[in-house]
Amino acid sequence: MHNYNFIYKKLYEHYGPQGWWPADTAFEMMIGSILVQNTNWRNAEKAVSRVKDYLKPEIMDYLPENELAERIRPSGFFNIKAQRVKSFLEWFRRYDYDVRQVMQMDSNYLRQELLNIKGIGSETADVMLLYAFDKPIFVTDAYARRIFYRFGYDMPETYDGFRSEVEKHMSNELNVFQEYHALLVEHAKQICKKRPLCEVCPLNTVGEQRLN
DNA sequence: CGCCAGGGCCATA
DNA sequence: TATGGCCATGGC
Numbered sequence A: 001m002h003n004y005n006f007i008y009k010k011l012y013e014h015y016g017p018q019g020w021w022p023a024d025t026a027f028e029m030m031i032g033s034i035l036v037q038n039t040n041w042r043n044a045e046k047a048v049s050r051v052k053d054y055l056k057p058e059i060m061d062y063l064p065e066n067e068l069a070e071r072i073r074p075s076g077f078f079n080i081k082a083q084r085v086k087s088f089l090e091w092f093r094r095y096d097y098d099v100r101q102v103m104q105m106d107s108n109y110l111r112q113e114l115l116n117i118k119g120i121g122s123e124t125a126d127v128m129l130l131y132a133f134d135k136p137i138f139v140t141d142a143y144a145r146r147i148f149y150r151f152g153y154d155m156p157e158t159y160d161g162f163r164s165e166v167e168k169h170m171s172n173e174l175n176v177f178q179e180y181h182a183l184l185v186e187h188a189k190q191i192c193k194k195r196p197l198c199e200v201c202p203l204n205t206v207g208e209q210r211l212n
Numbered sequence B: 001c002g003c004c005a006g007g008g009c010c011a012t013a
Numbered sequence C: 001t002a003t004g005g006c007c008a009t010g011g012c
Helices: A004-015 A026-035 A040-050 A065-071 A078-093 A099-103 A107-115 A120-129 A142-150 A159-168 A174-191
Strands: none
Touching: A004 A174, A026 A040, A026 A078, A026 A120, A065 A078, A107 A120, A120 A174, A142 A159, A142 A174
């Protein structure tokens, strides 16, 4: 009763490779992950494009918070997000803004480091780990929960419990986890519009047991 | 016009 | 631990 691999394959066959995260550098990816919080990607992307001249940590660190906020306005919550970007930079500075240095850290330790930054919660931390620091982990966001729940999975209550449960049954491949999260997000957009059951849903053959 | 999107913090009970 | 309010833009 844990064919997470099977669901992955069905989604992949149907939607194809998603190519997440769309960013030129790891730093850009991490900025994007903060700007996209509770916001659609179009708005976040627009905000990222408005700080294109500042997409190096040592440069953005010198940009005053109020100017940063003004630039990222399209992403919404711009004052709070400017603040969050600043606290992230403050942390990143302690590692010389060096992605490769940070990547050497143990996955769990690094995750805790990120969670200690004000404005970075479990989901933002996980996508950073997955797409910027190349850590093969499963992102257990609301979408993943919703989709698995629909298929009757008996899921652990806690965020970490669910995460390790899925990871236990998956091969530890970075690319697979990167695609899986993207595919679940893509699929979530589709199924919500097609209640109660979508006839072209690639997961229909899995056997949906619960709704909601 | 209202709704919500690739969240997270904080106050309250 | 678990809700509820708050932050705010742009597309539909």
